[in-house]
Amino acid sequence: xxxxxxxxxxxEGALRAHRERGLDVLLVGDEQRLKGELRRFGAExxxxxxxxxxxxEMGEQPGQALRxxxxxxxxxxxxxxxxxxxxxxxxxxxxxxxxxxxxxILGRIxxxxxxxxxxxxxxxxxxxxxxxxxxxxxxxxxxxxxxxLMGEVYARRxxxxxxxxxxxxxxxxxxxxxxxxTRKTSAALRSDTxxxxxxxxxxxxxxxxxxxxxxxxxxxxxxxxxxAEGAVWAVRQLLKRQIQSSAIASAGALLLGPAFEQVRKRVxxxxxxxxPLLGVHGVAMIAHGRSxxxxxxxxxxxxxxxxxxxxxxxxxxxxxxxxxxxxxRAAS
Amino acid sequence: xxxxxxxxxxxEGALRAHRERGLDVLLVGDEQRLKGELRRFGAExxxxxxxxxxxxEMGEQPGQALRxxxxxxxxxxxxxxxxxxxxxxxxxxxxxxxxxxxxxILGRIxxxxxxxxxxxxxxxxxxxxxxxxxxxxxxxxxxxxxxxLMGEVYARRxxxxxxxxxxxxxxxxxxxxxxxxTRKTSAALRSDTxxxxxxxxxxxxxxxxxxxxxxxxxxxxxxxxxxAEGAVWAVRQLLKRQIQSSAIASAGALLLGPAFEQVRKRVxxxxxxxxPLLGVHGVAMIAHGRSxxxxxxxxxxxxxxxxxxxxxxxxxxxxxxxxxxxxxRAAS
Numbered sequence: 001x002x003x004x005x006x007x008x009x010x011x012e013g014a015l016r017a018h019r020e021r022g023l024d025v026l027l028v029g030d031e032q033r034l035k036g037e038l039r040r041f042g043a044e045x046x047x048x049x050x051x052x053x054x055x056x057e058m059g060e061q062p063g064q065a066l067r068x069x070x071x072x073x074x075x076x077x078x079x080x081x082x083x084x085x086x087x088x089x090x091x092x093x094x095x096x097x098x099x100x101x102x103x104x105i106l107g108r109i110x111x112x113x114x115x116x117x118x119x120x121x122x123x124x125x126x127x128x129x130x131x132x133x134x135x136x137x138x139x140x141x142x143x144x145x146x147x148x149l150m151g152e153v154y155a156r157r158x159x160x161x162x163x164x165x166x167x168x169x170x171x172x173x174x175x176x177x178x179x180x181x182t183r184k185t186s187a188a189l190r191s192d193t194x195x196x197x198x199x200x201x202x203x204x205x206x207x208x209x210x211x212x213x214x215x216x217x218x219x220x221x222x223x224x225x226x227x228a229e230g231a232v233w234a235v236r237q238l239l240k241r242q243i244q245s246s247a248i249a250s251a252g253a254l255l256l257g258p259a260f261e262q263v264r265k266r267v268x269x270x271x272x273x274x275x276p277l278l279g280v281h282g283v284a285m286i287a288h289g290r291s292x293x294x295x296x297x298x299x300x301x302x303x304x305x306x307x308x309x310x311x312x313x314x315x316x317x318x319x320x321x322x323x324x325x326x327x328x329r330a331a332s
Numbered sequence: 333x334x335x336x337x338x339x340x341x342x343x344e345g346a347l348r349a350h351r352e353r354g355l356d357v358l359l360v361g362d363e364q365r366l367k368g369e370l371r372r373f374g375a376e377x378x379x380x381x382x383x384x385x386x387x388x389e390m391g392e393q394p395g396q397a398l399r400x401x402x403x404x405x406x407x408x409x410x411x412x413x414x415x416x417x418x419x420x421x422x423x424x425x426x427x428x429x430x431x432x433x434x435x436x437i438l439g440r441i442x443x444x445x446x447x448x449x450x451x452x453x454x455x456x457x458x459x460x461x462x463x464x465x466x467x468x469x470x471x472x473x474x475x476x477x478x479x480x481l482m483g484e485v486y487a488r489r490x491x492x493x494x495x496x497x498x499x500x501x502x503x504x505x506x507x508x509x510x511x512x513x514t515r516k517t518s519a520a521l522r523s524d525t526x527x528x529x530x531x532x533x534x535x536x537x538x539x540x541x542x543x544x545x546x547x548x549x550x551x552x553x554x555x556x557x558x559x560a561e562g563a564v565w566a567v568r569q570l571l572k573r574q575i576q577s578s579a580i581a582s583a584g585a586l587l588l589g590p591a592f593e594q595v596r597k598r599v600x601x602x603x604x605x606x607x608p609l610l611g612v613h614g615v616a617m618i619a620h621g622r623s624x625x626x627x628x629x630x631x632x633x634x635x636x637x638x639x640x641x642x643x644x645x646x647x648x649x650x651x652x653x654x655x656x657x658x659x660x661r662a663a664s
Contacts, residue, residue: 059506124569134503137511171466171554174391179469179551203558207566219511220555222503226535227556231563234539237456238598242591249591255584259574266570 001029001055001073002093003291010092011037013296018047023300026086028052029073052076055093058289062096066104074098078105081282088283088303090274092291099135102280109312111320114139115279116147116218117286118154119225120272125209129155129164132215133275134222141184142326144168148185148215149318150278152195155212157309164212167201169220175199181217188325189215203227232267273298276306279315283307333361333387333405334425335623342424343369345628350379355632358418360384361405384408387425390621394428398436406430410437413614420615420635422606424623431467434612441644443652446471447611448479448550449618450486451557452604457541461487461496464547465607466554473516474658476500480517480547481650482610484527487544489641496544499533501552507531513549520657521547535559564599605630608638611647615639 001007007029015038017023027034031051038044052073056065066075074093078101080086091098095117102115119133131151136143148166155164168186170178177200178186189197201211203224216224243253253260265271270292274285283306287299333339339361347370349355359366363383370376384405388397398407406425410433412418423430427449434447451465463483468475480498487496500518502510509532510518521529533543535556548556575585585592597603602624606617615638619631 061508122566124566137503137509169555171469171551171558176393177469202562203555203560204562204565206559207562219503220552223501223535223552223556224559226503227538227559228535228563230534230536230539231560232567233536234454234456235564235567235595235599238595239591242594243588246591248587252584252587252589252591255580256575256588257584259571259578259581259584262574263567263570267567 001052002058002091003287003296004092004289005292006092007033007037009291009293010296012041012293013291014047014300015041015043016293016297017300020297021301021304023304025300026050026080028077028080028089029055050076050080056097058094060094060097062094062100063104065094066097066100074101075105078102078284081106081284087307088285090285090287090296090299090303092287092289092296092299095134095286095289098284098286099277102277102282102284106280106282106284109279109281109316109319111316111323112150112279113146113319113323114143115277116143116150117275118151118278119221119275121206121214121225121228122267122272123207123209127159127272128206128209128211129159129213130216130221130225131213131278132218132221133225134218135277136218137222138219139181139217141181141188142323144181144185144215144217145188145325146279146319146322148189148213149192149195149322150315151213151215153311153314153318154276154278157311157314158306159212161212163196165210166195166197166213166215167199167211169206169214169216169224170200170202173200173202185215188322191325191328192321194321229269270295271298273300273302276302279319281312333384334390334423335619335628336424336621337624338424339365339369341623341625342628344373344625345623346379346632347373347375348625348629349632352629353633353636355636357632358382358412360409360412360421361387382408382412388429390426392426392429394426394432395436397426398429398432406433407437410434410616413438413616419639420617422617422619422628422631422635424619424621424628424631427466427618427621430616430618431609434609434614434616438612438614438616441611441613441648441651443648443655444482444611445478445651445655446475447609448475448482449607450483450610451553451607453538453546453557453560454599454604455539455541459491459604460538460541460543461491461545462548462553462557463545463610464550464553465557466550467609468550469554470551471513471549473513473520474655476513476517476547476549477520477657478611478651478654480521480545481524481527481654482647483545483547485643485646485650486608486610489643489646490638491544493544495528497542498527498529498545498547499531499543501538501546501548501556502532502534505532505534517547520654523657524653526653561601602627603630605632605634608634611651613644
C-alpha cells in the first residue's frame with residue numbers, strides 16, 4: 001500500500017515479477033483494492049492476497065505507527081517474514097517504518113549495533129554500495145565501520161565484486177580532512193586486514209567507479225544520494241528547455257534519443273529497484289517513494305537475489321569484526 | 333601561483349579581466365615567471381607584478397604554511413589588502429590557507445564567530461548561495477545560523493535577490509528530521525523576523541530554485557557541492573560514451589552542440605568563478621583548483637562586485653543578529 005503510485009504500480013510490478021521472472025509474490029494490503037488492481041490486468045487469483053485493514057502513511061512517526069497500527073500492511077508483511085511464510089518484502093512506503101519493523105519485528109543480527117540501508121549508486125563503471133543511505137542520522141565511528149563492513153559483504157556477495165574497494169565520505173582525500181567521526185572511522189577501517197580500504201572519497205569521486213563501497217553516516221548518505229538525484233534532474237531540465245527552444249536541437253535530441261535512454265537507464269532509481277536493510281534477520285527492501293511498476297519489479301528481483309545469497313552469517317561476522325576493531329584499540 | 337593551471341591560467345585570466353572588463357589587477361608571485369607569462373601575451377608592463385619568493389602548496393597545513401612562508405604569494409597578497417593597497421584578492425590555491433589568511437591577517441568582522449565560504453550553486457531558475465561550502469567541518473547551531481544570515485546578505489546584495497528564501501540542508505522536509513545541529517539551527521532561523529526562512533531543504537531540491545540560500549555545516553556543504561559536480565561529470569561521461577558508439581547519436585550530438593554548451597555554461601564552475609569568504613574584513617575570493625583563465629576572469633569580476641557592494645556592515649549586523657537569537661533563547 002506504500003508509495004506515491006500505490007497500489008496500482010505495486011500490483012503491476014508484483015504481477016510482472018511473477019509473470020516475467022517467475023517470482024512467487026504475495027500482496028499485503030486492502031484486499032478489495034488489491035483484487036481490483038489484479039482484475040485490471042486479468043490476473044484475479046494469480047497472486048495470493050493477504051488482507052491488512054490499515055496502512056502507515058508517509059508522515060507518521062515510524063515506531064509509533066508500527067506499534068499502533070497492528071493491522072497495517074507493513075506490520076502484517078513483517079509478521080509473515082517472522083513466521084517464515086515469506087523470505088523477504090519490498091515496500092515503497094514510509095522507510096522509517098520499514099526500518100522500525102526490521103529493528104523491532106525481524107530483529108538485529110547478533111553483533112550488529114545499528115542496521116543500515118544499503119543504497120545503490122550508479123557510477124561510470126557500474127555500481128557502488130552506499131551505506132548508510134539514511135537510516136541513522138547520528139552515528140558513532142563504530143556504527144559507520146559496521147556499515148562499511150556490511151556494505152562490503154553486500155557488494156561482494158550480491159553485486160559480485162571480487163574484492164570491493166571501500167571508502168569513507170569526506171571533504172577531501174587527505175587523512176587530516178574530515179570530522180572526528182570520519183577520522184576515527186577511517187583509522188579503524190585501515191586497521192582491518194580483510195578488506196581493501198582506500199581511504200577518503202570526496203563527493204566528486206563517488207561516481208568514478210574507483211570505490212565499490214562508500215561508507216558514511218545516514219545524514220550525509222541521504223544528502224549525497226538526493227543531491228546526485230537532484231543534479232541529474234536539474235541537468236535534464238536545463239537541457240529540455242534548450243531543446244524545446246530550437247528546431248535544430250529538437251532534431252538532435254531525436255537522434256540522441258536512444259543514447260539518452262541508455263544513460264537514463266544507468267542512473268534511474270527505477271532500474272536500481274530497492275535498497276536492503278543490512279543487519280536484520282530476513283530481507284526487507286526499501287523502494288523509492290515514487291516507484292513505478294518497473295521499480296517494484298526490480299526491487300522484488302533484488303529482494304529475491306538478496307534472499308538467495310543467505311547473507312546473515314557473513315553480515316553478522318562483518319559487524320562483529322567491526323566492533324572488535326574498537327575493543328582491540330581500547331585495550332591496546 | 334595557486335591552482336593546477338597556474339601561473340599560465342591565472343595570468344591570462346588577470347590580463348583578460350584588465351583588458352575586457354577594465355579591472356585594475358596586480359599579480360603576486362614569482363616575478364620572473366609572471367613576467368614571462370605576460371610576455372607570452374605581449375603584455376609586459378601592462379599589469380603590476382609584486383614579487384613573492386615562496387608559494388603555499390596544496391598539501392601543506394594551511395595555518396602553519398602561512399606563518400612559516402612569510403614571503404608566500406598568499407601572505408604578500410593578504411598584506412596588500414591589509415595595507416589598503418588592494419581591495420580584494422582571488423586565489424585558486426590552497427583554500428585552507430586562504431581561510432587562515434582571512435582569519436589571521438584580515439581578521440573577523442566584529443560579531444562573527446567563524447567566517448564561512450559562500451559557494452554558488454546553479455539551479456534551474458538561477459543561482460543559490462551555499463554556506464558553508466567547506467571552511468568549517470564541525471559547527472555549532474549558532475555558527476550555521478550566522479552562515480545562513482551572512483549568506484542571505486550575500487544573495488540579496490550581490491546576487492540581487494529582493495527577499496532571499498533561506499533553507500537548511502536535511503535528510504527530509506519534516507521538522508522532526510535532521511540532526512541535533514539542523515534542528516537547533518532551524519528553530520533559531522525560524523525565530524528570526526527579518527529573513528524568509530523556508531525550513532529544511534533536501535538534496536534533491538537544492539537545484540529547484542525554490543531556495544536562494546542553502547545553509548549547512550562545511551562538511552555537508554562540501555560533500556553536497558562536490559557530489560553535484562561529480563554527478564554532472566558522470567552523466568556527461570556516460571552520454572559521451574553512448575555518442576561515440578553510434579554514428580546517429582554523433583550526428584544528434586552535433587546538432588545539440590549549442591544546447592549542451594548552454595547547459596555547460598549554467599553548471600560549470602568556470603562561469604561561477606569564485607566563492608568569497610563571508611565574515612572577514614576585505615575581499616578574499618576562492619577559485620576552483622582547476623581554474624582556467626575564464627574561471628579566474630569571472631572570479632576577479634566576482635571579487636570586484638563584492639568589493640563594490642561594501643558588505644562588511646551588513647555581514648556584521650547579520651552575524652550579531654544570529655548570535656542574539658541564541659542569547660535571547662538562553663535568557664528566556
